[in-house]
Every structure is written in structure tokens, then in C-alpha cells.
Amino acid sequence: MGEFSPEQWKQINALLDQDPKRYGFPEQRADSVILSSFNIRKLGKVKNKSAGAFRLLARYVQATDLLAIQEIQDDLAALGFLKSLAGDAFGMAVSDVTGAIPGRPGLVERLGFLFRWSTIERTEVASDISYDRSAVQKNLLTRREDFNTALKxxxxxxxxxxxxxxxxxxxxxxxxxxxxxxxxxxxxxxxxKLPHFLTFIRSPYCCSFKVKPLGPAEPYEFLAINAHLLYGDASKQKLERQLEFEALLDWIYTRAKKLEYTYHDNFILLGDLNLDFDDPEEDRARIENKIKEIDQDFLKSRTGARVNFPFFDAHPEYGTGFPLKSGAPGPFRTTARLKDTYDQIGIFSHDPRLPDHTANRDAGAVEGQYDYGMFNFVRLFLDLLYGPQSELNQLSSSERRAFFALFEHDLSDHMPIWVRLPKPRPEM
Structure with a gap:
């Protein structure tokens, strides 16, 4: 398996220095924070990634204030090494393994956060999300005919x-x-393939945080939920993926309504949700309708939360680079092969200072204000190897295989996504 040479990594970083905005690389600013999600493929043993890949990963960490990471392996050496490269400015919170019984085969991984001490305060809550035994039993009992058919x-x-x-x-x-x-x-x-949602394939991991304010203002307070949901190509598994996502939505939104019990009133979901977009326009509409149902509940309820999933929307500046079949601007494609929008950030907010979905159409219009984006390292690597006018779909099948072999395992097969939030301040 090939990978970039040390000299090529130098050239990659030089290109990024020249025009970080072209590649969606977030700027660190004193007036705002960057919250991000990144599925870093099989982040486990240090030897499994090159020095150049680690330096680019660390450079990205240093551009963020809170980074949710998926696919951390049981071996924490690579995560610890990445944190050391990012520097003492960052703290870490990480789950134990999920996805299998320790010591047995399965989709074992950890979920974790890296956060900047100067801008983010880690508060007391850390937990996972699971469905209790009685809920699982009730589901099996009431839908036993469907489960019996599946077992046969x-x-x-x-x-x-x-x-x-x-x-x-x-x-x-x-x-x-x-x-x-x-x-x-x-x-x-x-x-x-299960006919109905039963439980999460990997328990989502939750930690509570605050975004520190500029001056005498209340911080943003939220529970960050790091999730890596089911993946599978079979048609029935695609349905199962949808059901798992809707179960997670239901858990978050139901919990967000119980204001008298929640530690923080706001919830931010960051993760690889493996949402399937075989037909991006139809599938996105279906998921958006589900979210609009939740938003309508907010309008009727005193305890409901506003919901915003910006990565379902076309970015006002970058959306033309990801056109739908109709030719209309589309949402970011977050996988390295530019086919799927698996990675998502969802904001469930009671705090009126946090952006709702209407803010997406003006994202990035004012520096330091609300924005969202994706570090498009595929564009960066194409520029290095084929020039700034090149496109992925122009490569031959053999060129594509060689291209992806350079980084899909060494760096990742997902690109990181981020949102920018202005820091809380007295005039907000």
C-alpha cells in the first residue's frame, strides 16, 4: 500500500498554507470557537499512520476547540500521540470500548473528545446512551412476529x-x-439484519462542556454526543441505519425536553451517522421532514428544542461544488470518495444564541459569526498530484485506486466537518 512521501507531505502543508480557505480549513479566531467531528480511520497503533499523516491530523486538531473523534481503537497509543503533537493546550476525554464484549470479536472502538482548555470548560457529566433492558424486552415482545421471521x-x-x-x-x-x-x-x-431498532451497535458517548464567554456573559452549555452508527451495504441494513438514526434523534429530543432534569439544556450531536443518500434529494427530504416534525413540536411546546442539522443544507458558498442530480447546489460529501454525507453535526438548542436552521442560508457571511464547513483534504491532494483544475471524476479507475491508496488508511476515508460559533458576549 502506497502513501505520500515526506517531501510530498511538505508540499501538502505548503499548499494548505497558501490558501486554507480553498480547502475549507477553519481559521482559529479569538472571537469564535470551532466544534468539529472527525472519523479518523482506525486510530490505534502509532505505527499504522505515517509521520506526515500525524502532523496533518495534529494541525487540524490545533484549528479546533472541541473535536469529536470516531474509530479510536482499543489501543490508545495513537490518540495519546496525536494529543501530544497538538500540545498541552488540549485536554482529552475518551470512552471505554463499545461495539463488542472486550476480548471477543466485534466492532470494537472507542469514542473521544479533544478540547482546548482556554476556550472550552469540561463539566461533570460523562455517560453513554443505551436503551434499558425493559425497553428491549418490550420491543421484542410487541414485535415478536417480525423478529421471529428475521430469526428464521x-x-x-x-x-x-x-x-x-x-x-x-x-x-x-x-x-x-x-x-x-x-x-x-x-x-x-x-x-x-434486524427488522426494527433494538439497541445501538455502538453506544454513543456523551460529555458535558461549556464554551467560555468573551466578557461578562453566560457561557454556552451543552451535552456533546459523539456517535458512530451502523454501517452496511445491504438494503435491509440501510433501513436499519435509518431506524438507528431516528432512535438517536428520539432519545436526544426527548431528553432535551426534560429541562428540570438535564444537566445542560442544549445538546450537540457530532459523529459519523452513516446516513445513506442513494438518492440525495429524496433521502435528504425524508430526513429533513423528520427534523421539521421535531421543529414543529418546538413551536407548540414550551420545553422542546430547536433543531439544526446544517450538513443537510447546501452551504451558500461551497454548495455548488457538490451538485445534486438536478444541478442545484448540494450538501458537502464528507467521505473521501465524495459520494456520501455520512458525517453530521446536529444542534438541539434552547439557548436563542445558538443557530437554528434559518441561519444556514447566511453561514459565513460575516467573519467570526456562525459558519459551517468541511476540511476538503481530497481537494488538497488532487491539487498536489493533478493540479488545481483537476476533478476526481476525471481520473481513470487505476488512477483513482492509486490516489485513494495514498491516504484512505494512512489519514482517513472521511473528511472532518466543523461549525463555527461566535463566543458568548454581553451584546448577544
Missing amino acids: EREQEIAEFERKKLQYAIDKERYDNGETDDKPSRPSMPPF
Whole structure:
């Protein structure tokens, strides 16, 4: 697997120095803070990423005030090394492993936050989000026919998988003995597809924070929720992904209404939600309708929260770079292959100083005020290798394979997203 050379990493950083705005790299300002989310692919062992990748990751950390990180592995060495590169200005909070029983196979990972001590105050709450045993039991009982059908289908899938495994062993022995030139493919166990939401594949991780004010003003207070939801290509898994997202929305919004019990009144979701946009216009409309239902509840309720998911909207400046099928400006594509908007930031707010969805159309209009964006390192790497007029879809399939091999594992296959919030101040 190839990766950028040390000299190429120098050139990458020089390009970024020349025009950070072209690549959506957030500017550090004294009048505002940057809240960000970044799925850093398999951040575990230090040896698995190059020195150049670590330096670019650290440079990005230093541009943020609060960074939610997904795909932290059980081994915390790489996260600790990244924090040390970013410097003593940053603190850290990290979950234990989620996604499997420790010591057993599964989607084991941690979720974590890096935060700037001078602008962000870490407060007392740290927890995960889960559905209690009684809720799971009730769900299984009331929808038992659907679950029974799914279990029967699963039995058939396992039986077919065992048959393929046996055939693979026979075919491999024949291939190894030179009896055939056809090398067999090892079968893989198909994923178990649930008909209804049962529980999170990885428990979202929550920490409470405050954004320190400029002068005598109240801070922003919020619970940050770091989530990495289900991924899967099968059509039924896409439905399961949607159900998991809606369950998380429901948990946050229901919790946000209980003002007498919540530690902080505002909730900010940052994470890789793996939302599927096969048809970006139709899928986005469906999800936006769900969010509008919540917003309508806010208008009717004294305890409901306003909801804003800016990465469902086309950015007023950058949206033309991500056109929809209709040609209209579209939302950022946050995966390195520029196909999907898996990564999201959602603001559930009672504080009127925090932006609602109407603020998105004017995002970035005033320096230091509300904005949102994405560090488009794919554009940066294209500029280095193919020039500023190049486009990803102009590359041949072999060029694309070689291009992605340079960084998808070494750096990441997701690009970081961010929102800028003006610091609280007396005149707000």
C-alpha cells in the first residue's frame, strides 16, 4: 500500500498554507470557537499512520476547540500521540470500548473528545446512551412476529454460509493441489439484519462542556454526543441505519425536553451517522421532514428544542461544488470518495444564541459569526498530484485506486466537518 512521501507531505502543508480557505480549513479566531467531528480511520497503533499523516491530523486538531473523534481503537497509543503533537493546550476525554464484549470479536472502538482548555470548560457529566433492558424486552415482545421471521431467515443464511464454507474448503484443496486454475473466494458471513431498532451497535458517548464567554456573559452549555452508527451495504441494513438514526434523534429530543432534569439544556450531536443518500434529494427530504416534525413540536411546546442539522443544507458558498442530480447546489460529501454525507453535526438548542436552521442560508457571511464547513483534504491532494483544475471524476479507475491508496488508511476515508460559533458576549 502506497502513501505520500515526506517531501510530498511538505508540499501538502505548503499548499494548505497558501490558501486554507480553498480547502475549507477553519481559521482559529479569538472571537469564535470551532466544534468539529472527525472519523479518523482506525486510530490505534502509532505505527499504522505515517509521520506526515500525524502532523496533518495534529494541525487540524490545533484549528479546533472541541473535536469529536470516531474509530479510536482499543489501543490508545495513537490518540495519546496525536494529543501530544497538538500540545498541552488540549485536554482529552475518551470512552471505554463499545461495539463488542472486550476480548471477543466485534466492532470494537472507542469514542473521544479533544478540547482546548482556554476556550472550552469540561463539566461533570460523562455517560453513554443505551436503551434499558425493559425497553428491549418490550420491543421484542410487541414485535415478536417480525423478529421471529428475521430469526428464521437468519437460520437459512447461516445454513447457506456453512454450505459455502464446506465447498470453499473442497475447492481450495483442489486449487492448492494444482487440480484447477480457478482460485476460490472465501465466503463471508452475511450480516444479521434486524427488522426494527433494538439497541445501538455502538453506544454513543456523551460529555458535558461549556464554551467560555468573551466578557461578562453566560457561557454556552451543552451535552456533546459523539456517535458512530451502523454501517452496511445491504438494503435491509440501510433501513436499519435509518431506524438507528431516528432512535438517536428520539432519545436526544426527548431528553432535551426534560429541562428540570438535564444537566445542560442544549445538546450537540457530532459523529459519523452513516446516513445513506442513494438518492440525495429524496433521502435528504425524508430526513429533513423528520427534523421539521421535531421543529414543529418546538413551536407548540414550551420545553422542546430547536433543531439544526446544517450538513443537510447546501452551504451558500461551497454548495455548488457538490451538485445534486438536478444541478442545484448540494450538501458537502464528507467521505473521501465524495459520494456520501455520512458525517453530521446536529444542534438541539434552547439557548436563542445558538443557530437554528434559518441561519444556514447566511453561514459565513460575516467573519467570526456562525459558519459551517468541511476540511476538503481530497481537494488538497488532487491539487498536489493533478493540479488545481483537476476533478476526481476525471481520473481513470487505476488512477483513482492509486490516489485513494495514498491516504484512505494512512489519514482517513472521511473528511472532518466543523461549525463555527461566535463566543458568548454581553451584546448577544
